[in-house]
Amino acid sequence: MKSFIFILLVVFSFVSQTVAAAPCATPAKTLKLATLAPEGTGMYKGLVAVQTKIKAQTQGCVDVQLYGGGSAGDEKDVVRKMRIGQLHGAALTGVGLGQIEPEIRVLELPFLFKDYAKVDSTYGQLKPYFEQKLNEKGFQLLGWAEVGFVQIFSNKPIKSRADLSGMKMWMWEGDALAQAMYESLKVVPVPLAVTDVLTSLQTGLIDGCYAPPLGAIAFQWPTKTKFVTKVDLVMGTGALILANSVWQTLAPAEQTIVKAVISEEAKGMVAQSRTDNQQSMTALQSMGLQIVTLTPEAQTELESISKEVATKLVGKLYPQPILDKTLALAGPR
Template sequence: MRRVLVLTLLFLNFTFSQEYLIKVATIAPDGSTWIKVLREYDSQIRKESNGRIGFKIYAGGVAGDEIDVLKKIRIGQYHAAGFTGVGIGEIAPNLRVLDSPFLFKSYDEVDYIYQKFNDEFEREIERGGFVLLGWAEVGFVYTFTKTPVYGIDDLKKLKMWAWQGDPIAEAAYKVIGITPVPLSITEVLTSLQTGIIDGVYGSPLAILATQWFTRVKYMHDVPLSNASGALLISKRYFDSLPKDLQEILLKNGRKYMRKLVELSREENKNAIETLKRNGIMITEPSSKKVLSEYDEVGKKIRRELVGKVFSQIWLDKIEKAVEEYRKSNQKLGN
């Protein structure tokens, strides 16, 4: 009996002292704010769990692009990853509505929608086999080009890049009337250098980090979309963790990913000033009519995506909520 008790105690001791090392992949480069915050998150969960859980971070795309990483997570090679809308869309297609062109006009609108529908978003992600640790948006995306753009007609004259395999980019260009050049992210800089493309899109911070700004001259000051992002973990792996470690992961995930969102917004704002200092010129829409044209194009693009990427039900409820928020804030004088 005593021997059984000793063995039981040894087993329990092993169980509670075992370290769970979560392999996390991201395309964010080492040294970036994304990685700095992720390391803070790692440090905190190690501290709170007395070293029982932590991250092993694979930065800079060493694990492959998002689709590659997704496949590797599903076979257990990695456990979690930072995804943009492209990866999120493979897991929970309806959530790609959040990346819809010309849907949001401010971060206040973005925050309202994410808070209002967070529980539904989480359920969609879980149905895709993942658990949300925290939202980590890329930020508002703009067009950056070699020649000035003042409206849609100017865009039509350009050889625009499209992220290969991204249905939202494909639909947007189709509605606008552009035949894009589909390329992976790793091919973009070389293609700008060789003239294969003369226009790209991205957040100001991303344009700086990728060095694409060295091959363009203009930024068109109309946000195309607010690019979504999230830190997701395999549900199968998450469910295998002890409950107390799950709680530590979730609690700190919300905290540190929100910190990342706030830092990213500030850095994107600062990045625009850095781009200006590096010779990038900002172009404004030529008239209010042009802004209305962008809104109409946005609606057409979203309709084009219904049934192909997300459902009509999801589009309707998100658009309705955005419109209600705008009307409410207009009444308040905001």
């Protein structure tokens, strides 16, 4: 009897150790995610939370490795690296997402949204459409992560549309939407990688740039500019995506965890981004920048480019039906 009990204990011990050593339904894996967001920003902190929760909830079967602050390159580089498997996912802005699926840029048309309520309702209703479009291009859309309303940073005050004419403004390399917008405003575009903007402001290669307040501060652009014109030019979109090639290697239970964690954290990132951008406008004043607010007449004149830009990009970035649907959902300003 004692021998039998001893054998049972040995067997139980072996089984327990085996189960503890191999809890994963598939081989353990590490998801390599990139972002331009520097450490310390709300976006990066949200990704750290994603990293921690996924590892804990999958019992270490899925880990996350982060490449922040542009350490993996500009977004064009990040998309290329995802396509060849060097990276597995990213938190991308609209420019990076547009490298994968150009239609998504319809969400960044100038003066499309008048408030966050319209942003939320429009994004929510269009999410299934863009989930399908990105899936067809090899990626999972796991959560929206907007960067905020874009303002204009410059070294001279911009009080009207005429003040923009002839200005040398940064444009993200390959950004067809910014190109169309600049053509309408008669702005001189200077295509640069985002990592080259600060130096270009310092040397005078460009007179200004555009960004949400939080993003501008994170990249130190206000240290080389004197004015910020509050125009809510564009709602800078963004999303957390994962390549299908790695998504398909996850066990179904792991997919459920990864999707739930990222989706929930993305909502938190959006809420934090909105708070941070509002506080950043105050911070800009304390940094010595002058806040320029347009008169209602000047704002209306600037907004008049919206229809022209939207029409110009039909057939280049998106088809007419998705433009019509987006405009209907966003409603009038």
